Amino acid sequence: MNALVATLQLLVAAAFLSIPVVRARYGATAMGAAEAELRRQGVRPSVLTENGMRFDAGGHETWAPVSFAAMMAAAAGVNLGDLSWAPVLTYVLQSLILLVNCVILYSNLTAVPSVTAAFARKGDEELARVDVAALLEAAEDGFPAWVWVLQNARHVVVFGASIAAIVITALV
Structure with a gap:
C-alpha cells in the first residue's frame, strides 16, 4: 500500500510542477496580451510590472509549486522506504496540500474581485481604472486553450490523490 x-x-x-512549466512556456505571451489590453484601455502597460503583477514563472509562481512538489516527492520517498513515520508524514503533508489547493482554487475563482481590490489598495490612479475582468481575460487568452483543461485536471488530481492517500493510509 505504501507504493x-x-x-x-x-x-x-507532477500536478504542481505543471504550473511553472506552463507559465515558463506561455507566460510571456500572456503578459503581452495583458499589456495590449491595458493599451486598449488607455493605461500604460508598464503599470503591471511596476506593481509586481506577472503571468510568467517568476517569483511565487515557481518557488511555491516547486516546494510543494518537493514535499510530495520526499513523502513518496519516505513511503517507499516504509519508514515508521510515513503515515504521520502523509497525514500532515496531504492535509497541507489539500488546504493549499483550496486556497489556489479560491484564488482562481475570486481573481477579478481580489485583483480589483489589490489595485485599489495601491492608490495608483491608472490601476484603479483598469477593467480587471478584461485584463485577466486577455492574459488568459495568451495561454493555449488546453491550459484551462490542465488547470482543472490538476485540481482533480491534487484533491483526488490527496484524499485517496489519506484514506489508504488510514486503512492500512
Missing part, C-alpha cells in the same frame, strides 16, 4: 500512496504523492508533485 500506491507514494505513486499518488508523485502524481500530486
Whole structure:
C-alpha cells in the first residue's frame, strides 16, 4: 500500500510542477496580451510590472509549486522506504496540500474581485481604472486553450490523490 500512496504523492508533485512549466512556456505571451489590453484601455502597460503583477514563472509562481512538489516527492520517498513515520508524514503533508489547493482554487475563482481590490489598495490612479475582468481575460487568452483543461485536471488530481492517500493510509 505504501507504493500506491507514494505513486499518488508523485502524481500530486507532477500536478504542481505543471504550473511553472506552463507559465515558463506561455507566460510571456500572456503578459503581452495583458499589456495590449491595458493599451486598449488607455493605461500604460508598464503599470503591471511596476506593481509586481506577472503571468510568467517568476517569483511565487515557481518557488511555491516547486516546494510543494518537493514535499510530495520526499513523502513518496519516505513511503517507499516504509519508514515508521510515513503515515504521520502523509497525514500532515496531504492535509497541507489539500488546504493549499483550496486556497489556489479560491484564488482562481475570486481573481477579478481580489485583483480589483489589490489595485485599489495601491492608490495608483491608472490601476484603479483598469477593467480587471478584461485584463485577466486577455492574459488568459495568451495561454493555449488546453491550459484551462490542465488547470482543472490538476485540481482533480491534487484533491483526488490527496484524499485517496489519506484514506489508504488510514486503512492500512
